[in-house]
Amino acid sequence: MPSSEPLHVESMTAEAEADWEARYQAGSTRWDRGAASPSLERWLEVTALAPGARIVVPGCGFGHEVPALAARGCKVIGLDVAPTPVEHLRQRLAADGLAAEVVQADMLTWQPEMPVDGVYEQTSLCALPPEQWSAYERQLHAWLRPGGELFACFMQTGRDGGPPFHCALSDMQATFLEERWEWRDELGRTDHTNGKFEILRRLIRR
Template sequence: MVGPSVDFWQQRFEANDIPWDRGAVSPQIAPWLADGTLAVGQRAAVPGCGSGHEVLALVQADVLQWQPSEPLDAVFEQTCWCAIHPDHWADYAAQLHRWLRPGGRLCLMAMQVVRPGAAVGCIEWPAPPYAAVPHPRGWRELAIGLVRR
């Protein structure tokens, strides 16, 4: 497989070469907590949590190996998907589906958008426009709340 390895990401973190890291909790956590999309005390995961700012409010999960003992209420997914080699995207999507209970929330912070006609399978995907959350680097992340079918 070609693409980022565990060592690649470890070296980036050790060198503090992590420009996507806000240095704080994503500002999108507050609106999702306020509207009930996420709730303190829910069974939740933060795959690929990086520096772990959001883990302070939620919990951590290993991306391709870990399985919860019970389905989760929510997953806060902040660009972990784009850090995974494309060969593993289908496996990761299946993991997210397995982790969530029916009706569970996938709170997705994405730098990408779904292409017209792309298969979305087991996740209910809302129509655009999506909330754009400013990033300290001048980027914009899309805040998309998805529901497991």
């Protein structure tokens, strides 16, 4: 009997695309700062990645971090499931004369052509329900080369439900296990005006 898994994955992808696209069409993008997050600068202060590094920005949205990284000479892939921010980001890059790849795809199924050097994870993990965190961790591990860097902004909401979902540090340590990830740096936090904040960590893929 043929497996129903491909159809199930396609259904989940279509549902996610419709959900997030509706938010963009309605202008319900309160998570968007209108500029690159200060978390990005904190990573760039400590990263061991060299200019020209291949970096994925999953759940990039309007993608302020993508042109910021491209302007520094990184080879960036911006990834989002919704078509509106993808098209917006492509137009912005063209207007700014910057080169980056922008892909519309589900981050739970997409794979890069080759392993990358870094992943800037700010908005995707907290957008996923906790039952999908392990699947996302496997994706991040597969994307990165051994020794590659995952810069993670673990959202702290202090409440149940989401998105964004509360990414308690104990849950993150249970998801990003020591045998697969080296927890390298504690880099403080980034605050939001709504009372939420992100704990910043740099993890190295084993």
